[in-house]
Amino acid sequence: MKFYYLFLSIVLFNFHSLVLLGQVSQQDPLTPLSFARQDSFYSEALNENRKMNIYLPESFHEVSDDHTYPVLLLLEDEFFYMVSGVVKHLSSVERMPETIVVSILDMSYVPTVHTNGSTFWPTEKLADQNPDPFTKHLKEELFPYLKSKYRANDFRIIMGLSFTSVYVHHTFVNEPGLFDAHIAIASGDILGMGYKEGERFIDLIAGEVKNHPGRKNYLYVTSADGDGGGNSPEIGENLMELDSILSPLESENFKYISKLFPDEGHYDVALPALIEALGMVFPKKEWFARYRNIVNQPGNAMHNIDKYYERLSKKYGFRILPRAERWNSGNRLSLIGPYLIKQKRVAEGIEILERCVELRPNSPDSFYDLAKAYENDNQIEKAVVTLSKAYELSRQLKLPGSEQYLDHLEKLKKNADKQ
Template sequence: MIFPRILLIAVSLLCVGLSEEPESPQSHSSVNTTKHLSYGDEILFSSKILSREIPINIYLPQTFHQASEQHRYPVIFINGSHGKEFFHALTGIVKHLSGVERMPESIVISLNDGGDEPETYLHGMWKHTTEEKFSAQGNPETYSEFLTEELFPYLKENYRALDNRMIIGISTSSTFPLYTLTNKPGLFQSYFFLSAADIFGMGPTSESTFIDEIAKSMQTSPNKISAFYFAMADSDMRKDKRYKKILSQINTKLSPYAKENFRLKIEILNNENHYGAFIKAALSAIELNYPHEEWSANYRELISQPGDALQNIDHFYQSHSQKYGFPILPRATRWRNVNQLSYISNLLLKDGRIQEAISIARRWVEYQPNSIDAHLSLAQALQQNNEILEASDALKKALEISHSQDKSKTAAINRQLAELKLN
C-alpha cells in the first residue's frame, strides 16, 4: 500500500469494533489455535485543512489486492457514530451482494467523527427539549473541503476509488449529509437516509426546513444527484404523527425530478424499529441504485450469441458502464458461480472454441496478473492450440508466483512443465 508523501497516516490493522484481542479458548482440548479475523482497517487521517486527525474505517473489496489497476471502485460512506456502529453490517451486505454481482464491488468508508455540523433550528421537532437550535459543531464548509482536497484524492490514489460516491445518514448522523445535499450536491451522487424524519423537519434557518433546502438544491442542480433513498421504521411512524406529513413533503418536493437519471424511493419499513430497520433499508437502497434486472449478467447466454465470446461479454459491460457513468468490468473470479471469466474459459475449451478460450484466459490474466490459476488456465488453452512455447511461459509465470503465494502448488506446476517439454 502506498501512502501519500504529504499525509501522515497511522494504520491499525484491527478488526473494526474490537478494541482488544479475545483470549484464545485454550481450555477445550479440541481447539489448537485461534486466528484473529480482520474485516477492515481503522486509519487516523492527519488533515492539514482541519488541523486534526480524522478517524476513518475502511473496507476494501475482497479481490482488491489481486485485481489489476484497471479495477476501480465506487465508494459508500456511512456517517458518524452510527456509521461506526453499522460499519460491519454494511460491509457484510456489500461483500455478499457484490460477490453475487448484485452491485459493483465497492469500498466502504465510515467517517467516524461524523463531519462538522451546521447550525440547526429544531422547529419544535424534539418534544423533549425547549432549545430553539443546535449550535454549529465545527465548520461543515471546511469539512467538505477536507473531503474534496484531501480524503477523496487519497482514496483515488491509494485505493483506486472512483468519483462515484454514496453517503448514508442514520438518525442524528444525517445532519452533515443533509448539509452536503443542500449546499454541495455534487459531493456525493447518491444519498441514503434512515430514521431521520425529525432531522428533515429541522432546518438551517428559523424560516426553512431541510426539505425546503433540498427542493432549492434540486432546482438549481437537478443533475447532480443520481439516487435518493429515505426510509422510516413503522414503529417510529407511530410515535409521532408529524412524520407522515414529513414523508409526504419529501415525496412532493422530489417526485418532479424522478426520472431515469434520478432514482427516488421513500418508504416505511414494516415490522421494524429505529435501528433494526438498517439491513432492510440497505438492501432496498442498493436495489434502488443497482436494480436486479440490470445486474444479472448471464455469461453462458452471452457467449452463446453470434460473434466472439469475449466481445459479447465486453459489449454487455461497456453498455453497463455507459449507463452508470463509471467503468464496470467482467468478473474474473467469483465464489461458486458460472458467471466469471475463469469458468467461461474452461467451458469454451471443452466446447472446442480454443481461440476464444485463449482470449478469455488472457483477459483473466490481465485482470488478475498475480493469480496462479489464471496463468494455469492460459497455459492449458495455449497447449491445446499447440502453442507450446507460450504455454511454457504461462506455466513458468505460475511457478514464479507460487513460490511467494502458494508453495503447495509448486510441485504440480513443475510436473506440468516437465510433461510439456517431453511432449
C-alpha cells in the same frame, strides 16, 4: 426471529473485529481473518489526526490497477461491520460493483439545524458546528488520499443514520456533485428541520431537484414505522410529503425513495434499508449479468461481454470491468473460457482466459487455467511460459499446491522438447 439473526450477525462481525485489531490474546488458538483495516492521516483542514476504518474488496491485491472502486462513506462507525458485510455479499453475487467502505470514527461536524418543534428531538437546535471544514477535508484530503492509495474512483455514496443524516441532507442541498448517491436512514424527522427556523429540508431538497433537472443523483430517505407512530407522527408525514413532491420529478437522471419502513425500529431498519437503497442505485436487472447468455449472442464472445460493461460504465461514469473470478458462479470469465472451449469455440475461450490474466495478474489460478487451454490447443511453448508464471507466483505467495504446478511444468517441458 429475524432480529435474533441480525443481532447474531453483528456479534460475529464485532468478534472478528476484535481479532483483526489484535484485541484477542496472542495465546488464543484462533487464526485472525483480515477483511478491514484502520488508517489515519493528519488533516490540515481540520487541524487534527483523522482515523477511519476501511473495508477493501477481497480481490484488491490480486487484480490489475485498471480496477477502481466506488466509495461508500459511512458517517456512523457503529454500523461498519454490517455495511461492509452487505457490500461484500452484494458485490460477490454481482448485484453491485466492488466498493470501498470508509467509516468515519468521529463525525462531529454536523451543521446546526432548527428542529422546528420536532417531537422526536425535544430541543430547539441540533448540533452546533460549521460543516465547511469537514467538507473541505473530504474534497481536498480524504478523497484524493483514497484515490492515490486505494484506487478509489469518483463515484461516491454517503450514508448517515439519525443524527448524522443531517450531513447527508446538507451535502445533497449544498454540495452538488460531491456524492452521486445519498442514503439517509432514520431520517424522517430530519426532513422537517432546516438551517433557519421554519425552514425545512423537504423544501430545500425539492428545490434542488427542481432547479437542476439534469443533475444525476440517487436519494434514499426512510425511517422505521416504530419511530413514525403515535408519538412522532410528523416523521411519516414528512416522508410522505417528500415522496409526493419528488414523484413527478423522478427521471432517468434522478431516482429516489422516500418511505416509512414497515415493521422496523429506529436502528433495526439500518439493514433492510441499506439493502433496498443499494438496490435502487444498482438495479439487479442491470448488474446481474448472465455471462452464458451474453457469449451466446451473435458476435465474438469477449466483444459481447465488453459491450455489456461499456454500457454500464457509461451510465455510472467509471470503468466497470467483467468479473474474472467469482465464488461458486458461472458468471465469471474463468468459467466462461473453458465453457467456450467445450463448445468448440477454442480461440474465443482462450481470448477470455487471456483477459483473466490481464485482470488478475497476481493470481496463479488465472495463469494455470490459461496454460491448460494453451496445452489443449497444442500451443505447448505458450503453455510452458504461462505455467511457469503460475508456479513462480504460487511460490512467491507461499500458496499450497506449488509442487503440483512444478510437476505439470516438467511434463510440459518434456513435450516441448519432443516437438
